Amino acid sequence: MTPEETKAFEAKIQAYVGRELGAPKRGKDDVNKAMIRHWAEVMGDENPVYTDETFAAKSSKGGLIAPPTMLQIWSMEGYPMCQTPAMDLQRELHNVFDAHGFSGVLGTNTNTEYVRDLRPDDQVFAHTVIDKISEQKATSRGVGYFIETLTKFTDQNGEEIGRQVFRVLKFIPKAGEEPAAASGDAGAPAVPTRLASPRGHDNAWWWEAVDQGKLPIQRCKRCKTLRHPPRPMCGECQSTEWDSIESKLEGEILSFTQMHYPKFPGYPYPLICAVIKLGEGTNLVANLVGCEPEAIKIGMKVKGKVEQVDAKTWLPQFYLA
Amino acid sequence: MNLNTLKYSQVAIGDKLPELKIDITSGLIIGAAIASRDFTPVHHDKKVAQATGLPDVFMNILTSNGFMGRFITDWAGPDCTLKGIDIKLGAPNLPGFVMAVTGEVKAKDDASGVVSVAVEGVNNVWGTHMTGTVRVALPKEA
Numbered sequence: 001m002t003p004e005e006t007k008a009f010e011a012k013i014q015a016y017v018g019r020e021l022g023a024p025k026r027g028k029d030d031v032n033k034a035m036i037r038h039w040a041e042v043m044g045d046e047n048p049v050y051t052d053e054t055f056a057a058k059s060s061k062g063g064l065i066a067p068p069t070m071l072q073i074w075s076m077e078g079y080p081m082c083q084t085p086a087m088d089l090q091r092e093l094h095n096v097f098d099a100h101g102f103s104g105v106l107g108t109n110t111n112t113e114y115v116r117d118l119r120p121d122d123q124v125f126a127h128t129v130i131d132k133i134s135e136q137k138a139t140s141r142g143v144g145y146f147i148e149t150l151t152k153f154t155d156q157n158g159e160e161i162g163r164q165v166f167r168v169l170k171f172i173p174k175a176g177e178e179p180a181a182a183s184g185d186a187g188a189p190a191v192p193t194r195l196a197s198p199r200g201h202d203n204a205w206w207w208e209a210v211d212q213g214k215l216p217i218q219r220c221k222r223c224k225t226l227r228h229p230p231r232p233m234c235g236e237c238q239s240t241e242w243d244s245i246e247s248k249l250e251g252e253i254l255s256f257t258q259m260h261y262p263k264f265p266g267y268p269y270p271l272i273c274a275v276i277k278l279g280e281g282t283n284l285v286a287n288l289v290g291c292e293p294e295a296i297k298i299g300m301k302v303k304g305k306v307e308q309v310d311a312k313t314w315l316p317q318f319y320l321a
Numbered sequence: 322m323n324l325n326t327l328k329y330s331q332v333a334i335g336d337k338l339p340e341l342k343i344d345i346t347s348g349l350i351i352g353a354a355i356a357s358r359d360f361t362p363v364h365h366d367k368k369v370a371q372a373t374g375l376p377d378v379f380m381n382i383l384t385s386n387g388f389m390g391r392f393i394t395d396w397a398g399p400d401c402t403l404k405g406i407d408i409k410l411g412a413p414n415l416p417g418f419v420m421a422v423t424g425e426v427k428a429k430d431d432a433s434g435v436v437s438v439a440v441e442g443v444n445n446v447w448g449t450h451m452t453g454t455v456r457v458a459l460p461k462e463a
Contacts, residue, residue, distance in 0.1 A: 035356075042352040043384070044343075045391045046322040049399045060326075060400040060460065068403040069390035072383060076358035082366075104373045105361070106410075107382035113405045141374070173374045189376060189415070189446050265448045 001100070006136070009100050013145065016093045016130045024125040024154060027074035031122040036066050039073065065117040071153060071162045072112075075126035090149065093130065097170040102144055104171040111165040123156040131165070144171025192266035193310040203230040209244075213306045215316045216244040217282050228282040249304030249316065251278040258293050266310065276302060276318055290319045326398030329434045329459040338396045338424040338438065343388060345444070347416040350380050357383035380414035385451045389440050392422045393455045397436075404435055404456040412447035420444045427454070434458050 001009065029035060033051075040050045048055035049065055056064045077086060085091055094105065118124070134146040146167050153162040197207045206229075209216045217226050220234035221241035233240050256274035263269060272288040274296075286304065288296060301321035308314050343349075354364035362369035364381045371377075386408050394401060414420055420442045428437040435458050442451040 039356045042356045043387050047394050047399055069387040073357045078358045079360050082360040082362045109409045111407045114403050191445055263448050
């Protein structure tokens with residue numbers, strides 16, 4: 001779209017803001033035990049106040065209630081929404097987006113207040129207003145706009161039973177991703193593992209020893225100075241001749257940090273990275289595991305183990321001694 | 322599911338809730354979309370989901386919101402009352418993923434007996450699926 005076209009499009013969509021979808025609309029089904037059971041069953045929700053009449057009658061609820069999170073369900077359109085959806089104002093607005101290439105739709109947030117528990121035979125009326133449309137945003141799913149609708153839910157007596165802000169993203173699906181998806185049944189994306197250890201000319205030997213469950217420390221053959229991480233020349237005497245010793249994996253915490261955000265798939269959280277001063281004298285960056293982050297203090301003694309942490313990776317990890 | 326409803330006084334700010342792990346399957350995604358009467362095709366039709374750039378059908382927001390609620394009521398017990406849920410979705414939940422839901426008590430309102438719990442659901446492939454806050458009223462000491 002040219003800037004002028006975008007401006008015209010935005011004027012068109014903003015004209016919907018503040019408009020109501022119509023009079024409060026009664027849900028196709030009143031609150032009922034069958035739909036409650038179907039929902040509780042698939043959600044694995046064993047709360048007896050939803051499905052066990054005897055239990056519910058004796059509980060503080062005084063009888064069966066619907067899961068509060070079903071509030072919106074009572075007003076859903078149902079199967080027609082994927083066939084010939086009823087033309088209401090919201091659909092009309094979505095069609096305007098679709099016509100301009102914003103064909104993707106994604107629910108991104110809801111804010112829901114539950115005013116009272118619903119019981120079988122309660123009637124649910126929904127009254128929706130198109131409340132806000134954002135500026136154009138670049139999101140990870142594509143360029144689009146957030147549409148916010150505000151729904152008030154009332155019962156057969158006109159009393160409020162809840163309200164909900166529902167935010168959807170209408171976006172242009174990223175073209176680059178479609179060929180990959182269209183190529184078919186690649187199956188679910190693989191469970192991520194940690195980043196592969198970087199194995200170069202000077203340090204591959206060290207990682208190979210770790211793969212065998214050992215923690216080596218490089219040693220200068222001439223002056224016997226230990227060094228880590230592995231490198232080709234001794235910093236003390238400049239010899240390039242070296243061998244290694246095996247660490248006893250005992251040391252103390254020189255420093256540590258806790259990684260919070262963003263979370264990397266494939267890594268366990270809480271994720272603590274520490275600088276460990278090994279008994280042999282060199283420092284090593286490694287994870288501290290098996291303890292609450294709050295328990296960790298600089299100077300604490302630690303004991304390490306070389307362990308397999310995922311399908312491809314062995315690492316020295318340290319535990320509070 | 323805890324059948325002995327927690328009393329308001331038994332809960333403290335900083336309490337961590339027992340983790341809930343959910344195996345996400347096509348059956349769960351589609352079954353819950355249908356049980357929530359959400360027939361948007363991306364939640365039951367793989368080809369339509371793929372046309373939007375994802376490899377498979379993905380969980381709808383009503384289901385994620387439902388798991389927020391179940392996570393809280395499983396912990397708090399049958400006499401609690403859900404008062405509200407704010408949920409924000411991140412990475413989608415797809416078949417084959419496992420979502421771990423965790424939570425921590427963040428606030429207590431003595432006047433109303435309402436406890437606010439910060440909830441996070443993280444899947445093992447793409448990371449954070451949902452974050453939010455659930456408000457739940459707990460009975461005061463009898």
